[in-house]
Amino acid sequence: MDLRALELHELRELFKELGEPSYRGEQVFHWITCREAISFHEMTDLPKSLRSRLSELFSLELPEVIETKTDVDGTTKFAIKLKDGEVIESVLIPERDHYTLCVSTQVGCPIGCKFCLTGTMGFKRNLTTGEIISQVVIGRRYVKEKELELPLRNIVFMGMGEPLLNYENLLKALKILAHPKGFNYSKKRLTVSTVGIIEKIKKLAKDFPTALAISLHAPFDDLRRELIPIAVRYSVKDLIEVCREFPRIKNSRITVEYVLLRGINTDLKCAKRLAELLKGKVFKVNLIPFNPHPELPFERPTEEEIEAFQRYLLDRGILTTIRKSKGLNIRAACGQLRAEIQSAFN
Ligand code: SF4
Numbered sequence: 015m016d017l018r019a020l021e022l023h024e025l026r027e028l029f030k031e032l033g034e035p036s037y038r039g040e041q042v043f044h045w046i047t048c049r050e051a052i053s054f055h056e057m058t059d060l061p062k063s064l065r066s067r068l069s070e071l072f073s074l075e076l077p078e079v080i081e082t083k084t085d086v087d088g089t090t091k092f093a094i095k096l097k098d099g100e101v102i103e104s105v106l107i108p109e110r111d112h113y114t115l116c117v118s119t120q121v122g123c124p125i126g127c128k129f130c131l132t133g134t135m136g137f138k139r140n141l142t143t144g145e146i147i148s149q150v151v152i153g154r155r156y157v158k159e160k161e162l163e164l165p166l167r168n169i170v171f172m173g174m175g176e177p178l179l180n181y182e183n184l185l186k187a188l189k190i191l192a193h194p195k196g197f198n199y200s201k202k203r204l205t206v207s208t209v210g211i212i213e214k215i216k217k218l219a220k221d222f223p224t225a226l227a228i229s230l231h232a233p234f235d236d237l238r239r240e241l242i243p244i245a246v247r248y249s250v251k252d253l254i255e256v257c258r259e260f261p262r263i264k265n266s267r268i269t270v271e272y273v274l275l276r277g278i279n280t281d282l283k284c285a286k287r288l289a290e291l292l293k294g295k296v297f298k299v300n301l302i303p304f305n306p307h308p309e310l311p312f313e314r315p316t317e318e319e320i321e322a323f324q325r326y327l328l329d330r331g332i333l334t335t336i337r338k339s340k341g342l343n344i345r346a347a348c349g350q351l352r353a354e355i356q357s358a359f360n
Pocket residue numbers: 123124125126127130131132133134173174175176209347348349350
């Protein structure tokens with residue numbers, strides 16, 4: 015059993031079943047979350063005999079970090095080998111006053127976006143809740159061990175995979191990450207990024223609304239379906255409507271990720287439609303100039319084209335930023351993550 019996959023109430027139950035007081039479960043929850051323990055022997059407020067017993071019953075070993083690479087701007091990639099030998103990636107990104115950790119939710123991805131290398135590798139399996147949480151523990155331990163000055167404050171589910179297609183494990187991970195007696199991440203600092211699985215967005219809205227980002231990439235159905243095959247099932251209009259109804263924390267905006275692909279989705283017609291779709295104060299747009307890669311048939315727009323696209327949206331009252339290139343350009347929509355990691359590190 016992976017204790018990192020258990021919510022607090024489940025740990026309490028487990029300790030009762032072990033014949034221990036339930037508050038021991040709370041102590042262990044505290045240690046394996048915000049104290050990032052990797053051994054029961056660290057848990058000095060537990061009796062020695064209990065620590066030994068727990069060590070015999072459970073393991074707190076983390077998946078192995080087989081590679082850590084840091085870019086000049088401080089962006090750090092972890093290649094993490096799971097128990098079955100599959101490798102996933104997490105990325106620690108320095109921001110002005112904190113770090114953001116970008117975590118994976120699947121091995122590979124079933125969506126197959128045309129501008130994404132993860133999409134080309136196909137889908138292997140969902141990550142377990144424990145594997146999702148382990149990435150956070152690895153990131154936090156790294157920040158502590160390296161004595162980095164900024165706190166790891168944001169978690170974005172933007173790595174490999176489509177988080178909402180691993181819904182139950184994602185939901186459990188979100189609950190563990192937000193629990194005040196554990197990691198205690200505010201919901202607005204947990205961002206779920208999706209290509210727009212509408213029925214799951216509605217479910218998340220009811221179950222556990224967090225910050226939301228949608229990878230739109232095209233304002234027209236036909237173009238979007240060319241770029242994101244699963245979009246066949248969801249129209250742009252329906253997706254935007256569902257997002258408008260999504261409960262937003264303290265009126266924070268929903269992020270619309272838009273990869274700029276030269277000559278594909280950067281013309282005036284696209285900008286105009288995007289401005290119509292997103293009018294109001296619900297959304298903010300994050301433009302992501304595509305980073306060319308030899309295996310992908312797209313080009314990056316010129317700086318003038320990028321700025322003109324942004325200017326058009328800004329002039330129509332749409333809050334629009336251009337993702338700054340930070341060596342790795344790692345803050346891409348999920349799709350570019352792997353492409354950028356590969357081009358930067360290989
Ligand atoms: S862009 Fe995201 S959703 Fe699309 S294939 Fe890549 S990882 Fe999957």
